[in-house]
Amino acid sequence: MVSVQQKHYYQDSSEASGRAVMLWLAWLYLLYLQSGALGFSTGTYYESSLNHQTITERALLNVTAQVCRALAVAEGKNFTFPTQPFTAKSIANACEAPKSYKFFRSNILFIQTMNAVVDIARLFDPRYHFNDELLIEGQKLITDGLAVVKAANKMQNFWAARSTLAEILHTLQDFYSHSNWVELGNKFPNANMIRKNASIGNIADKTTATCRNCTEDVCRNNILEDVISKNILTSGYFVLWPLSGNKPTGKCSHGGYFDATSSVEPKGGICKDTLDSSHGYLHKEAAELAIAASSQLLEDIRGASGDREFLQLMGISKGPSNALCFVVDTTGSMGDDIAAVQSLTSDIIENKVGKEDEPSLYILVPFNDTDFGPLIKTTDAEVFKGHVNSLTPSGDGNNPAMSLSGLQLALIGAPPNSEIFVFTDAPAKDAYLKNSVIALIEQRKTAVYFMITDVPGFRRRRRADGNQQQTQRMVRADSQLYRDLAQASGGQAIEVSKNQLLQATSIIIDSTSSSLVTLLQVNRNVGRPENYTFSVDETLTDLIIYITGSSVDVTLVNPSGELDNSTSTGPSIITDELAGNLRTLRLRTQVGLWELGIMSTNPYTLKVAGQSPIDFIFSFMKWEPFGEFALLDNRPTAGSNTSLQVTLLEADSSTVTEVTLVESSGSGQVDGFVEAQGGGQYWVWLEKIPSVEFVVLVKGQIINSTTSRASSVTFQRQSTTSLRASTLTVTVSDTENILEPGTPLFVPFFVTTTGDGGNVVIKATNDQGFKLTFPSSLTLESGGSANGTASLTAPSTSQSGTGVTLTIEAEAPGGADTNYDVLHLTVLPKVTDFSPPVCQLVSLQSNCSDNCNQSMWELSVEVTDGENGTGIDRISLREGNGILNSNMTTADGSVTLVSYNASCCSPNVQIVVVDLVGCLEPTARIP
Numbered sequence: 021m022v023s024v025q026q027k028h029y030y031q032d033s034s035e036a037s038g039r040a041v042m043l044w045l046a047w048l049y050l051l052y053l054q055s056g057a058l059g060f061s062t063g064t065y066y067e068s069s070l071n072h073q074t075i076t077e078r079a080l081l082n083v084t085a086q087v088c089r090a091l092a093v094a095e096g097k098n099f100t101f102p103t104q105p106f107t108a109k110s111i112a113n114a115c116e117a118p119k120s121y122k123f124f125r126s127n128i129l130f131i132q133t134m135n136a137v138v139d140i141a142r143l144f145d146p147r148y149h150f151n152d153e154l155l156i157e158g159q160k161l162i163t164d165g166l167a168v169v170k171a172a173n174k175m176q177n178f179w180a181a182r183s184t185l186a187e188i189l190h191t192l193q194d195f196y197s198h199s200n201w202v203e204l205g206n207k208f209p210n211a212n213m214i215r216k217n218a219s220i221g222n223i224a225d226k227t228t229a230t231c232r233n234c235t236e237d238v239c240r241n242n243i244l245e246d247v248i249s250k251n252i253l254t255s256g257y258f259v260l261w262p263l264s265g266n267k268p269t270g271k272c273s274h275g276g277y278f279d280a281t282s283s284v285e286p287k288g289g290i291c292k293d294t295l296d297s298s299h300g301y302l303h304k305e306a307a308e309l310a311i312a313a314s315s316q317l318l319e320d321i322r323g324a325s326g327d328r329e330f331l332q333l334m335g336i337s338k339g340p341s342n343a344l345c346f347v348v349d350t351t352g353s354m355g356d357d358i359a360a361v362q363s364l365t366s367d368i369i370e371n372k373v374g375k376e377d378e379p380s381l382y383i384l385v386p387f388n389d390t391d392f393g394p395l396i397k398t399t400d401a402e403v404f405k406g407h408v409n410s411l412t413p414s415g416d417g418n419n420p421a422m423s424l425s426g427l428q429l430a431l432i433g434a435p436p437n438s439e440i441f442v443f444t445d446a447p448a449k450d451a452y453l454k455n456s457v458i459a460l461i462e463q464r465k466t467a468v469y470f471m472i473t474d475v476p477g478f479r480r481r482r483r484a485d486g487n488q489q490q491t492q493r494m495v496r497a498d499s500q501l502y503r504d505l506a507q508a509s510g511g512q513a514i515e516v517s518k519n520q521l522l523q524a525t526s527i528i529i530d531s532t533s534s535s536l537v538t539l540l541q542v543n544r545n546v547g548r549p550e551n552y553t554f555s556v557d558e559t560l561t562d563l564i565i566y567i568t569g570s571s572v573d574v575t576l577v578n579p580s581g582e583l584d585n586s587t588s589t590g591p592s593i594i595t596d597e598l599a600g601n602l603r604t605l606r607l608r609t610q611v612g613l614w615e616l617g618i619m620s621t622n623p624y625t626l627k628v629a630g631q632s633p634i635d636f637i638f639s640f641m642k643w644e645p646f647g648e649f650a651l652l653d654n655r656p657t658a659g660s661n662t663s664l665q666v667t668l669l670e671a672d673s674s675t676v677t678e679v680t681l682v683e684s685s686g687s688g689q690v691d692g693f694v695e696a697q698g699g700g701q702y703w704v705w706l707e708k709i710p711s712v713e714f715v716v717l718v719k720g721q722i723i724n725s726t727t728s729r730a731s732s733v734t735f736q737r738q739s740t741t742s743l744r745a746s747t748l749t750v751t752v753s754d755t756e757n758i759l760e761p762g763t764p765l766f767v768p769f770f771v772t773t774t775g776d777g778g779n780v781v782i783k784a785t786n787d788q789g790f791k792l793t794f795p796s797s798l799t800l801e802s803g804g805s806a807n808g809t810a811s812l813t814a815p816s817t818s819q820s821g822t823g824v825t826l827t828i829e830a831e832a833p834g835g836a837d838t839n840y841d842v843l844h845l846t847v848l849p850k851v852t853d854f855s856p857p858v859c860q861l862v863s864l865q866s867n868c869s870d871n872c873n874q875s876m877w878e879l880s881v882e883v884t885d886g887e888n889g890t891g892i893d894r895i896s897l898r899e900g901n902g903i904l905n906s907n908m909t910t911a912d913g914s915v916t917l918v919s920y921n922a923s924c925c926s927p928n929v930q931i932v933v934v935d936l937v938g939c940l941e942p943t944a945r946i947p
């Protein structure tokens with residue numbers, strides 16, 4: 021939430037008076053959000069009131085803990101709940117997944133932010149807030165959204181699953197604040213609120229009066245007795261002041277200063293958003309119910325998806341959350357490279373599986389000179405190994421290949437902040453995808469490493485039949501495209517001979533470590549002597565320097581002043597390996613300031629990295645007209661001031677003191693003004709954005725937990741992806757984000773420019789190869805804007821839950837400046853199956869004696885999905901450690917017989933039955 025301090029910051033900077041009006045509006049809006057006009061407040065202002073973010077976080081942590089407990093118990097392990105209040109860290113530890121902490125935390129943050137954004141994005145749509153008695157409509161939003169979450173999660177389409185979850189949690193939480201559910205004396209959540217078409221109660225009709233005038237600020241008795249005694253459900257009406265407020269006769273208002281209807285008879289309101297709201301005396305009850313209801317919704321998703329799948333949605337896994345992701349050229353000349361990939365895969369799997377650093381997801385995308393894909397995605401190391409081992413080189417090895425198409429597929433399929441390794445020996449045939457790929461790299465903050473094996477000197481391509489022949493060569497100009505992409509992403513383009521490839525892949529093993537952090541990364545397209553410094557803090561281990569380029573001399577001075585030069589080992593250098601153009605220096609870690617001198621006249625890249633739990637995540641913020649913000653997932657506007665949200669991981673033991681935007685290939689930088697928001701979050705205000713590519717550099721202090729004193733050595737961390745500003749803005753209009761198979765979806769968008777006018781070229785792409793039409797260009801005036809519409813159609817056979825990423829890119833005249841917007845859609849057929857599966861007890865036999873070890877009980881149940889059912893998808897055990905058998909299904913598949921056998925020592929069982937649209941029916945039986 022915008023604080024007073026921040027307002028001063030803007031006032032201090034000499035802004036035009038137009039800004040002041042905006043500020044005033046922002047300030048008003050701010051008060052209004054903090055007054056919780058639209059829901060539990062979304063800021064930090066009301067310390068003792070519970071806001072949407074806190075409610076959401078508590079529910080996420082609570083249910084995640086429950087799931088981890090269930091899994092531990094099922095494995096016969098003890099599970100100890102951490103002390104309250106839970107934190108992402110304590111839960112990740114309790115789940116025995118400490119390395120997942122970073123990903124878990126950033127997912128919670130994402131869900132919290134997307135939840136809070138509903139107050140902005142859906143400001144004027146009462147359904148999202150259960151206002152204006154739109155209770156059925158609100159329920160429909162929740163149940164429709166729930167179907168998206170389940171379908172998307174099943175397809176590992178996590179972005180859609182998490183963002184839709186965030187939205188429906190917001191609406192669900194608002195029910196408890198904005199309706200009279202609490203006033204009706206309910207002590208439990210409305211369980212039917214998350215069931216499609218289920219009755220949520222007796223709703224007041226439009227002519228029924230529900231409230232009387234409030235006489236005091238906090239009014240306890242303004243809901244009519246008749247409404248309470250007849251258990252009639254209602255909610256408050258709301259019109260945002262200064263619009264004029266009206267409402268049907270006799271209806272309750274939302275209440276509060278910003279609700280124009282609250283001054284119209286019957287005056288006052290019923291909202292419980294904060295302790296200061298009209299019904300603030302019920303705030304605590306409403307917030308507790310909102311947490312319980314959110315937990316219930318999460319439980320429903322857990323039931324439909326399964327425990328491990330639920331944890332994956334949250335970002336909890338035993339290993340680190342980064343994927344191991346290979347994109348491999350399979351043309352005829354790639355035999356040696358494929359052998360190296362196979363050997364490397366075996367190595368990684370042998371060394372990491374079962375250990376802390378085990379990748380949680382494996383991705384493989386093959387490509388050749390005519391085609392690419394499919395994307396293979398698995399959590400099973402052996403399955404992955406099987407796919408890698410089945411790669412064989414084939415066809416002519418002479419031609420440019422579809423490398424960028426393969427990379428694009430991997431970028432979309434891999435979780436954000438991953439590393440992708442591309443193995444090829446051929447130039448790209450699809451170089452025209454460059455801008456789209458860079459856009460994806462920026463948006464997903466993913467590092468791309470190219471392992472290129474046909475560089476000048478070793479560039480003889482061979483045919484699969486082994487005939488050596490001098491053919492097309494990959495010359496330096498060809499590999500420049502790969503270098504540009506690597507540089508943009510913060511990865512590296514490693515050029516080696518085929519027989520050195522295996523040696524160079526050690527960089528892959530290093531970078532699959534989840535606690536790898538970057539201290540410094542620079543790219544120099546023109547080499548010249550230059551000195552750098554970097555600060556090594558006490559949390560850092562395994563200090564390492566990577567340099568790519570030819571004939572690069574290095575001198576290194578450690579904090580004790582000892583010098584290493586280009587001799588292979590010295591006081592600081594443990595090993596110095598050269599493979600192709602990649603030089604790897606492993607260093608003796610020493611806390612303090614290091615100096616690094618580079619002597620080269622050739623282009624080079626430099627990366628200083630190490631292992632540490634301290635790292636950060638960041639996003640540019642977009643301020644809405646009313647002063648709230650959203651997180652930007654495209655390029656910020658060139659030439660303007662901007663702001664960043666920076667979140668520090670390990671916030672208990674460290675603080676941020678400096679945030680700087682540093683030019684990636686020059687020395688220019690812009691310093692930010694850092695404002696702490698609490699909980700490891702910071703807002704950073706910057707007066708401008710560098711005009712060339714840049715990275716984010718964060719410095720801060722580490723607090724010693726025993727002495728509570730700051731260490732004298734600062735820490736530094738750098739983002740790896742190069743970012744850039746644009747004079748264009750592309751905005752894709754908000755839609756329901758659902759794509760119905762067979763029906764075209766029209767997606768309106770508009771493009772604005774702060775620069776010169778002219779013909780702006782439009783390129784739209786989608787990652788599923790669905791049919792897409794769009795205008796090829798739009799004409800803009802200087803500083804103007806223009807609208808267009810794209811149309812996207814999924815084939816009628818596409819699978820429910822499939823994620824589709826639609827990228828709309830605009831290219832300014834001249835082609836150098838581009839921007840884009842991305843829309844995430846989920847394929848979802850119209851649902852006709854509203855009823856959950858039905859379980860019927862067939863028999864229950866128990867012969868339990870006093871000594872439970874000696875006796876067994878058994879149960880059999882018939883499961884059907886009703887007449888219009890989509891069929892049974894999954895039957896699993898939630899509670900009980902007996903044996904479940906669900907293999908007997910009638911020939912037409914309509915009835916499944918489930919049997920369960922257990923020791924009498926395990927007297928309870930809960931069986932979860934999920935149909936294809938994700939309805940579920942848990943049953944509990946005690947013999």
Ligand SMILES: *[C@@H]1O[C@H](CO)[C@@H](O)[C@H](O)[C@H]1NC(C)=O
Pocket residue numbers: 096097098
């Ligand atoms: C679980 O805790 C109990 C009591 O503290 C202890 O007796 C038992 O050995 C523990 N079991 C495991 C598997 O750690």
Ligand SMILES: *[C@@H]1O[C@H](CO)[C@@H](O)[C@H](O)[C@H]1NC(C)=O
Pocket residue numbers: 233285286287
């Ligand atoms: C409610 O308040 C308004 C304005 O103060 C007043 O005109 C009206 O008579 C009141 N209605 C009742 C029923 O007391």
Ligand SMILES: *[C@@H]1O[C@H](CO)[C@@H](O)[C@H](O)[C@H]1NC(C)=O
Pocket residue numbers: 082083086311312313315316319
């Ligand atoms: C935590 O979640 C469980 C279900 O997983 C639920 O029964 C319980 O009410 C939740 N706790 C709170 C405080 O909401």
Ligand SMILES: *[C@@H]1O[C@H](CO)[C@@H](O)[C@H](O)[C@H]1NC(C)=O
Pocket residue numbers: 386387388389390391392393394414415416
């Ligand atoms: C190229 O790859 C596609 C699929 O990615 C495959 O179907 C095709 O057979 C490959 N072509 C050759 C010559 O290997």
Ligand SMILES: *[C@@H]1O[C@H](CO)[C@@H](O)[C@H](O)[C@H]1NC(C)=O
Pocket residue numbers: 549550551617
């Ligand atoms: C780098 O540092 C060394 C030693 O301090 C100094 O001699 C050299 O001139 C510096 N080089 C540049 C380019 O600043």
Ligand SMILES: *[C@@H]1O[C@H](CO)[C@@H](O)[C@H](O)[C@H]1NC(C)=O
Pocket residue numbers: 583584585586587
């Ligand atoms: C490297 O350092 C050693 C010892 O400090 C010194 O004798 C040698 O001249 C240095 N070499 C270069 C190229 O600076």
